[in-house]
Amino acid sequence: MKIIPYLLILFSLFCKESEKLYETNVEITRKDVVVYDNDKKPMVMDLEINYKDCPGNQVEVIRGGKDFATCINSTGKSLGDKIHVDIKWEWSDSGYYKWTVVKVDSCERVIDPFDGVSFDLVEECEDYFVYGNQIGFVCKKIPTDSLIKSCPWFRKK
């Protein structure tokens, strides 16, 4: 019986947090229709969003299909506008947590499993000084504690 607490601790190491849904506002920095169908209607759309409320420079490019593109166009939002997004945060088979933008404004985003184009650029940059002279910059690519505190969906571990 004494071994049970130890086993519980051991098993808890392998436990993963359950899926969570976060909401935030982002700024649209790019909106491009990548492919049009034969009727010249948007079929594939790229939407670049910037998480302005998060520290650093967090940019994400999300690609959506026909319904998503049509819906985004119908919202009337353009570059520089703030828009509401829903983010799903869950465990990934790759061995870390991942986030996915599942809804932009009222537009559901259905992700094609073969989508290899959507990407994110999570970084916090600062200038690099030597003897008070700025000679460059350094960008941290692993989300820092301050970033995770204000935008918890960026947590990977």
Next chain:
Amino acid sequence: MLCISKRCNYVFYLLIFLIYSFPFFRLVCEDTTVIPDLKASGVPIHKAGKYLSPFANPDYGEPAKVRVGFLLKSISSYSIKEAKFFADFYISYTSDKPMPPNIIPHITNGYIEDDKHVKVIADQPTFKLWKIHAAFYSNPDLRKYPFDTQELRIEIEEDDAGIDQIVFIADPKNTNMDVDFFMPGWEVNYLESRTIRHYYPDRFDNDDLYYPRYVFRLGIKRYASNALFTVYFPAFVIMFVSLSGIWLNKEHLDTRINSSAPMLAAAVLFHYTIVQELPPTAYLTGADKIMIAVYCGLMLNLLASWCFFFFDEIYHYRIYILGKYIVPPLNAILFLLGALL
């Protein structure tokens, strides 16, 4: 005859004198004739402008301020042992005024295997873009191995145009990694971009020019889970199996010793395998420290068994009890010290 012979002697002494005094005369002549004349050095110089170097260009005016953009496409064949990796990247120069002619990135910490591996995509006076595939050398720091962070450096310099003509500025907006950038077994910790003004120790007379150098650094961190399961977990298993014999009493002494001795051989082999993957270092890596702890633990376990031979039989029960309750915590302490120090 005598007179002739005397004359010959004089001539002979004079010759000897001339021969031996020749180096002296030569030195005196050299000392007086070698004047520190810059023109005589053979290296052309510039009398106008700040720099005398033949690579200076005093007529160029203000140097072109060149923003350096960098996109890292991929890194392959990274070998810690050889401190070498291959990188594919794009590099762009964008300047506020036309750049000097024949500008091309020169790699200072690696080499380009073939001219075909440098592709000129744009070559305008104020904008240039190249795609380069090259090999680079970057010294690893293995003090924290296997929880190490390595820095991969890519250094590019203009070696025939100095800072009197061209000044590099790291461009944060246009410095990125490609969307699908991936290094198996490593996660990107940081990227850094900086520009320095490099000064060479004299390679020729009046080599006084600074050269612009661009340095891109990629910090990569080994996955912690990988480190745990490739180094710490096997070391723990070796120690644990060896420890299992400690609970056996004197009647099973053979089994008790056999649980430790083969583990010592296993530990040596395992350590050897780890060391094979790394270059020789002047310091202990984290893996070395944990293996030293394992060796100490194994020796302790063997010593606990050998005590049965060293001491009289009346002490055997006490040895068994002490071994059972003291050796495992000592093993745990050793392992922790090896892991944390």
